[in-house]
Amino acid sequence: MHSSPASLAELQARSQALAGLTLGQIAAQLQLQIPANLQKDKGWVGQLLEQSLGASAGSKAEPDFPHLGVELKTLPIDRDGKPLESTYVCVAPLTNVGGLHWHDSWVCRKLQHVLWIPILAERQIPLSERMVGTAFLWQPNVQQQQELQQDWEELMEQITLGGVANIRGAQGKHLQLRPKAANSRALTDAVGAHGEPIKTLPRGFYLKATFTASLLAQQFAQG
Numbered sequence: 001m002h003s004s005p006a007s008l009a010e011l012q013a014r015s016q017a018l019a020g021l022t023l024g025q026i027a028a029q030l031q032l033q034i035p036a037n038l039q040k041d042k043g044w045v046g047q048l049l050e051q052s053l054g055a056s057a058g059s060k061a062e063p064d065f066p067h068l069g070v071e072l073k074t075l076p077i078d079r080d081g082k083p084l085e086s087t088y089v090c091v092a093p094l095t096n097v098g099g100l101h102w103h104d105s106w107v108c109r110k111l112q113h114v115l116w117i118p119i120l121a122e123r124q125i126p127l128s129e130r131m132v133g134t135a136f137l138w139q140p141n142v143q144q145q146q147e148l149q150q151d152w153e154e155l156m157e158q159i160t161l162g163g164v165a166n167i168r169g170a171q172g173k174h175l176q177l178r179p180k181a182a183n184s185r186a187l188t189d190a191v192g193a194h195g196e197p198i199k200t201l202p203r204g205f206y207l208k209a210t211f212t213a214s215l216l217a218q219q220f221a222q223g
Helices: 008-017 023-029 044-053 106-110 142-160 209-222
Strands: 071-077 087-091 114-120 136-138 175-179 188-191 197-200 203-207
Touching: 008 044, 008 114, 008 136, 023 044, 044 071, 044 114, 071 209, 087 106, 106 142, 114 209, 136 209, 142 175, 142 188, 203 209
Parallel strands: 071 114
Antiparallel strands: 087 203, 114 136, 175 203, 188 197
């Protein structure tokens, strides 16, 4: 693993140096094995780029580059530059959520400063041949921050009121809540419609692909 970048400028330089490389080339530089597919190694691409760029947070509850306050997010895209899927942000709390506020939330903290790394990742392209695009740093503007906060508050209110089972992926303008579990047996505690304890699938917050598409359009229209 590379040492942590000392500054934002160094992080940008490192990430821009990856543009045009394939995942196979980056894995070879780090002497890492490429998995046969991502079904059992869903986080492999992100972990590969974290190692290449010197991210140091690991699984700790802090941004990937804690000293810079920057979170790394890979963004699988097609040949037209359109995101292929929604982007996982973090696990959603389902109990003891009454006193939580947006600015203290893990979603808010993770999205304060993000290094986005687009990856040409259409399904028919072998994993080793998928190519890294031009990375960019992003911070939410006032409108984006307000809209994300509104989505989060509406979803959290439903969780607080025992409505987690009724939340659908279509809800939220930019942020959605979806089940996140390895299998249907991985249940966690939550609150039911009458305030009773229930078991349900863990949920995760995801950024909708329409939102990340707008970030790409905003970034590369400037470029």
